[in-house]
Amino acid sequence: MKKNKKESIIKSARRLFIQKGYQSTSMRNIAKDADVNLALVNYYFNSKESLFDLIYNEIIEKLLSDIQISISEDNTTIENISYLIDIYTELPIKNPELTSFIFFEIYKNPSKLTSKIIKIEHFQKAINIFIQTARRDMNKGLIRQIDDPGILLFNVLSISIVPFLGKPIIKNTFNIDDKTFIAFMRKRKEEIINIFNIYLNPPK
Amino acid sequence: MKKNKKESIIKSARRLFIQKGYQSTSMRNIAKDADVNLALVNYYFNSKESLFDLIYNEIIEKLLSDIQISISEDNTTIENISYLIDIYTELPIKNPELTSFIFFEIYKNPSKLTSKIIKIEHFQKAINIFIQTARRDMNKGLIRQIDDPGILLFNVLSISIVPFLGKPIIKNTFNIDDKTFIAFMRKRKEEIINIFNIYLNPPK
DNA sequence: TTATAAATTAAACAAACGATTAAAACACTT
DNA sequence: AAGTGTTTTAATCGTTTGTTTAATTTATAA
Numbered sequence: 001m002k003k004n005k006k007e008s009i010i011k012s013a014r015r016l017f018i019q020k021g022y023q024s025t026s027m028r029n030i031a032k033d034a035d036v037n038l039a040l041v042n043y044y045f046n047s048k049e050s051l052f053d054l055i056y057n058e059i060i061e062k063l064l065s066d067i068q069i070s071i072s073e074d075n076t077t078i079e080n081i082s083y084l085i086d087i088y089t090e091l092p093i094k095n096p097e098l099t100s101f102i103f104f105e106i107y108k109n110p111s112k113l114t115s116k117i118i119k120i121e122h123f124q125k126a127i128n129i130f131i132q133t134a135r136r137d138m139n140k141g142l143i144r145q146i147d148d149p150g151i152l153l154f155n156v157l158s159i160s161i162v163p164f165l166g167k168p169i170i171k172n173t174f175n176i177d178d179k180t181f182i183a184f185m186r187k188r189k190e191e192i193i194n195i196f197n198i199y200l201n202p203p204k
Numbered sequence: 205m206k207k208n209k210k211e212s213i214i215k216s217a218r219r220l221f222i223q224k225g226y227q228s229t230s231m232r233n234i235a236k237d238a239d240v241n242l243a244l245v246n247y248y249f250n251s252k253e254s255l256f257d258l259i260y261n262e263i264i265e266k267l268l269s270d271i272q273i274s275i276s277e278d279n280t281t282i283e284n285i286s287y288l289i290d291i292y293t294e295l296p297i298k299n300p301e302l303t304s305f306i307f308f309e310i311y312k313n314p315s316k317l318t319s320k321i322i323k324i325e326h327f328q329k330a331i332n333i334f335i336q337t338a339r340r341d342m343n344k345g346l347i348r349q350i351d352d353p354g355i356l357l358f359n360v361l362s363i364s365i366v367p368f369l370g371k372p373i374i375k376n377t378f379n380i381d382d383k384t385f386i387a388f389m390r391k392r393k394e395e396i397i398n399i400f401n402i403y404l405n406p407p408k
Numbered sequence: 409t410t411a412t413a414a415a416t417t418a419a420a421c422a423a424a425c426g427a428t429t430a431a432a433a434c435a436c437t438t
Numbered sequence: 439a440a441g442t443g444t445t446t447t448a449a450t451c452g453t454t455t456g457t458t459t460a461a462t463t464t465a466t467a468a
């Protein structure tokens with residue numbers, strides 16, 4: 001439990017920022033949680049905002065790199081979709097509170113994301129690969145002709161990431177525990193893949 | 205601009221709470237926006253929290269009643285799905301900031317939703333109608349055999365509501381304006397209906 | 409008009425906030 | 439052991455927060 005104090009500040013800050021958001025997390029919260037003097041937080045990280053930015057960027061990069069490694073032109077479109085759904089089903093199972101953090105913090109300050117545009121170029125690149133692969137598979141007759149593969153990708157991401165945004169709603173509404181919820185999500189994962197499989201199957 | 209002061213406080217509070225969330229909205233913000241003395245806010249509504257609850261409940265009720273009126277056993281499953289997608293595509297177009305407000309405030313305090321369980325009974329009722337209608341249409345051979353119609357409903361809701369949670373992300377990533385965004389959403393609406401149409405079409 | 413209640417205000421409360429200061433404790437080299 | 443730079447601390451700064459007080463204005467009724 002000794003450990004480097006700087007590290008434990010980051011650890012506490014990450015946990016609290018993700019759990020309660022920027023506004024609801026105070027520097028005193030962080031200091032107390034890390035078992036460290038308040039002034040030390042400002043000593044290492046000059047301000048609350050810069051500490052937050054550190055954690056924010058860290059998370060965005062992780063998320064974008066995940067989407068990148070799952071999409072490849074060596075895959076079929078169906079495979080790309082399956083991997084995407086899999087990753088974005090499993091990732092929030094491991095980090096249950098991450099998605100709503102992302103959404104809300106971006107929502108409140110979209111420009112912060114724009115400043116990370118360099119990393120987003122990789123994201124855009126992955127999108128292009130997905131679209132090109134889909135066009136290729138359309139020409140091959142492997143999948144149905146669709147207007148805009150970008151919308152398809154968007155729909156895949158939408159449907160896979162939403163449960164974890166709405167987790168508290170779902171858990172409360174249907175009155176289920178964490179284990180049941182995760183089982184529900186895994187079952188749903190197969191179902192979603194099935195939906196896109198059937199949808200993309202070219203009509204005879 | 206005269207109007208009842210109590211009403212204009214509610215109006216300002218609603219706008220600010222939705223826009224900035226609970227924590228980032230101060231009583232002084234609200235008072236100034238409503239052009240009213242600070243103490244008057246506490247005079248009419250005893251505390252910040254109870255003022256927030258008022259608005260919160262109002263919004264939840266609106267949202268749940270919308271889902272209720274779109275689902276009916278007189279519809280086919282395809283119709284139920286189409287109406288749902290339509291409503292939840294159009295609703296956030298009119299109230300762009302509503303969805304992320306809902307998600308985040310529920311996320312931070314799920315128990316607040318539980319206390320509205322009476323209203324949620326109506327929601328549950330609508331869910332049951334959807335499921336029964338789906339089972340009926342399965343027996344009729346109108347739609348494909350599916351394991352769990354609840355998951356289907358859940359997927360429909362997921363895919364239709366997500367764009368507005370991610371609106372700032374999308375707008376920034378793809379660098380588009382509001383009009384283009386709305387057009388994109390409307391186009392996508394047809395696409396989504398199409399996906400479920402094809403998916404549910406019973407295999408010969 | 410006068411009495412009574414409701415609406416509205418200025419002022420202040422204690423508590424919490426992010427940030428800074430200046431001093432103390434520590435680690436390290438010479 | 440003395441000196442030096444880094445790490446850590448207690449204390450405090452000026453603001454902002456939600457809420458309350460007590461006084462004042464306005465509306466209502468007798």
